[in-house]
Amino acid sequence: MYRVCVTVILCLWIGVPEAVVSQERPAETKVTAAVTILLTPTRGEDGKLVVGKDGTTQFSILIADHTNDRGHAPFGGTVEPGEKPRVAAARETAEESRFQFKEDVILKKLTDAPEVLVGSLALYVVVVDYVSPKAMDEASSDGDGSWERQGYAWMPVEVVDQIVASEDKKIPERYRSPHAKTDHMWSAFAKVYPQVRPEITRVIRGERERRNEKARKDRDKR
Numbered sequence: 129m130y131r132v133c134v135t136v137i138l139c140l141w142i143g144v145p146e147a148v149v150s151q152e153r154p155a156e157t158k159v160t161a162a163v164t165i166l167l168t169p170t171r172g173e174d175g176k177l178v179v180g181k182d183g184t185t186q187f188s189i190l191i192a193d194h195t196n197d198r199g200h201a202p203f204g205g206t207v208e209p210g211e212k213p214r215v216a217a218a219r220e221t222a223e224e225s226r227f228q229f230k231e232d233v234i235l236k237k238l239t240d241a242p243e244v245l246v247g248s249l250a251l252y253v254v255v256v257d258y259v260s261p262k263a264m265d266e267a268s269s270d271g272d273g274s275w276e277r278q279g280y281a282w283m284p285v286e287v288v289d290q291i292v293a294s295e296d297k298k299i300p301e302r303y304r305s306p307h308a309k310t311d312h313m314w315s316a317f318a319k320v321y322p323q324v325r326p327e328i329t330r331v332i333r334g335e336r337e338r339r340n341e342k343a344r345k346d347r348d349k350r
Contacts, residue, residue, distance in 0.1 A: 147323035148245040160248040162217035163204030163317075164234065165324065166190040167331060168258045170284050178284075185339060187255075187332050189288050192224065192264075193279035193308040200281075200299060200310065201317035204251075205273070213250040214238040226267035226274045228259045244324045251324045253331045258282075265307045279308030285328060292318045 170178040170186040178186045191200045205220035207213050218235035237254040244251040261280035269275040283291075283303050291299055297313040304311060
């Protein structure tokens with residue numbers, strides 16, 4: 129994981145290039161790091177799903193603090209030699225969630241997920257079932273990179289938008305885990321977030337349509 133930080137930061141120093149969204153990348157592009165952005169329907173403090181004023185399901189992004197002072201970000205890391213980016217993204221997600229998300233489950237979701245390519249960084253957006261941040265914070269953090277993260281939290285997409293757009297990238301206390309060491313979003317993630325935001329919108333729209341269609345079919349069966 130720490131090797132990818134150097135890769136991403138170097139890319140950001142020279143400026144963030146335009147994102148390329150596709151199922152397959154240009155043959156000449158070498159991906160050195162991969163990130164998975166996990167979405168799930170937002171839950172309130174009472175555990176119930178949060179619905180917007182227009183009746184639509186709201187969504188949150190799983191964010192975790194690094195064990196150093198970099199700040200909060202989704203899961204990601206280095207693409208090892210000979211490893212496919214989607215495999216790397218699934219592996220890092222499993223490790224950095226302290227294996228509360230299974231690698232094979234995430235990889236299956238990533239198979240059909242479009243790739244958002246920003247320089248040599250590949251980002252993927254998928255919808256997953258809710259997992260308690262408390263369960264992740266309390267899970268064992270021995271080996272396999274699982275010690276690299278702490279302070280897990282599901283943050284509403286709109287809140288992430290506001291944090292990224294702010295000057296100091298500070299995360300309001302109500303959205304931070306009590307296990308978090310820092311109070312800000314990682315600057316490297318904040319810089320690439322606008323590039324992947326359209327894909328987040330597309331995935332949320334598709335998931336809402338899928339849920340609406342399922343609800344319609346369930347009503348028709350009654």
